[in-house]
Amino acid sequence: MxxxxxxxxxxxxxxxxxxxxxxxxxxxxxxxxxxxxxxxxxxxxxxxxxxxxxxxxxxxxxxxxxxxxxxxxxxxxxxxxxxxxxxxxxxxxxxxxxxxxxxxxxxxxxxxxxxxxxxxxxARIPDYSCFDRAQPVQVSKRDYLRMNASCDLVMNNLLDTSHTSYLHNGILGGTDTVVAETRIEEKDGNVLIGRVSQDSAIPSMYRDLTPPEVQRTTKWNLIRWSVPSAILIQGGVGGPGGDPSQGWGYDGVHLLTPETDKTMHYHFAAVRWNLITDDVAENERIRDHISKMRRFAFAEQDAPVIEAQQRAMEAAGRPLQPVMLTVDAGMVRCRRLLERLIQEEQAATDTLNTQAPTQTLKPETTSC
CATH class of the missing domain: 2.102.10.10 (Rieske [2Fe-2S] iron-sulphur domain)
Structure with missing residues (x-):
């Protein structure tokens, strides 16, 4: 277990x-x-x-x-x-x-x-104050998926946004985003992963968020992983070096919680920033469109592949060791930090008692 x-x-x-x-x-x-x-x-x-x-x-x-x-x-x-x-x-x-x-x-x-x-x-609850600052029209549907895969597999998927060039080609990435500058750092107990591609076509998820005259620009993802499995992906286009103040995009909220060793709960939403219009009806249309596209990407593209991964790993009948690539560096950093914290927790308590002692109730005597 x-x-x-x-x-x-x-x-x-x-x-x-x-x-x-x-x-x-x-x-x-x-x-x-x-x-x-x-x-x-x-x-x-x-x-x-x-x-x-x-x-x-x-x-x-x-x-x-x-x-x-x-x-x-x-x-x-x-x-x-x-x-x-x-x-x-x-x-x-x-x-x-x-x-x-x-x-x-x-x-x-x-x-x-x-x-x-x-x-x-x-105070250790991860910071998602982007919800608190936003107007309702900026926030996509607060959505949910139950996935038949371990939480680790879904977390690995989100920490490696290079897969968007293939699994989400045209929606979240494409051939222009295969090559990217990557940086990784630990800060305040979080792991930060940056991935920036230059001179990229604008993926369809971001087309409605971007001024129509912008056709090719910088595409970037700035990922924040918080212990144990809460992720914020600031995804956007425009702005030199991935500066959100000079671009357009959203904060992608990804909250991952293990259900069992082979299933998990996935809560997700997006909070847009730097809106290009003040028109309420147009912003509502964009909000609803982003909600539908994100659910499609996660439920119809990510989930089938990740759940098949889970089945393939189980069918092997033995522990498998993946071949690591450079795109896995952020995932590895997060995994090592989490494993260290688990080891420290286990060392601090030999046996974690998660259930109060159970006692059989004695039959009670009643009179009629």
Whole structure:
């Protein structure tokens, strides 16, 4: 089983995707979880398994008082995971009648969950304040895909934008973007990867974002990878050396979260900047067009290839070592940093107890 960095923030949902009156199930890092909205609008998360007979709490109901009721026998649990109501017998609540609760923070329109046992630090949530500064017309659909591939494979795909010249030819790249100047650095705990191609035709994703008189110009991607798997790709055209203040493009948000060792959650959106028109209707058209094109690129082009990669690796029946190219340098830098952090975390705790002790409830005596 894959070892994950647990003391870190993972994107669980777009905030708008959790309703006010229904629990929602989601597996993260191989842990089945249930999420529900509290009365103050914040969100609670806990293990999706009643300690009584192991029914899924996500099949139950959200109750007043920030509680969730098990569908099987009606036990109710507070947002801290403790059972607060037992409708049976004299209502005694065994000490072991609890589930693990996980810290959840809403920031930048994303619900972030902390899966570790250390004190969570909201300051470590990756910076996606581009959402906070933008007008609605600048922000594409906050989209989601569940992919049948490991989180690592999808992360590798995004950290290597050279593939856009082939897999997304004409949409995100082309023959003009095969050759590029690349730079890599670590800064403030992030890995930054820059890729700049000179004298490039404008890919169709950027055509509506660029003044019509601009036909050939600089094409660039500036990637920021944040621990453990949150990526921001500032993609644009124009501007010497990839200077966004002199060009046109968007901040591509890519939030990757392992579901299991072989499946993952992928949240994505784009925030445009340096708009070339003030016309609201035209900007809405561009926004919707970008949303559709990005989903096509990820769901219809990336996903089939990456999911086939996963199947090919499994069919080999043994660990495979890829042949590395220069375009893999950024991916390797991120992987080494993440592996080091996982090793440090593992060394600090011999055994990470992610589940409170489970105890069989003793039958209660009732009188008729």
């Amino acid at each position: 894959t070892v994950y960095l647990r003391n870190a923030w993972y994107a669980a949902f777009w905030d708008a995707d959790i309703p006010a009156d229904k629990p929602v199930a989601r597996t993260i890092l191989n842990e089945p979880l249930v999420f529900f909205r509290k009365a103050d609008g914040s969100v609670a998360a806990m293990t999706d398994r009643c300690p009584h007979r192991f029914a899924m709490l996500s099949m139950g109901q959200v109750k007043e008082g920030d509680r969730i009721a098990c569908p099987y026998h009606g036990l109710e649990f507070g947002a801290d995971g403790r059972c607060v109501h037992n409708p049976h017998g004299k209502g005694a609540i065994p000490e072991a009648a609890r589930v693990r609760a996980y810290p959840v923070v809403q920031k930048h329109s994303v619900l972030w969950i902390w899966m570790g046992d250390r004190e969570p630090d909201p």
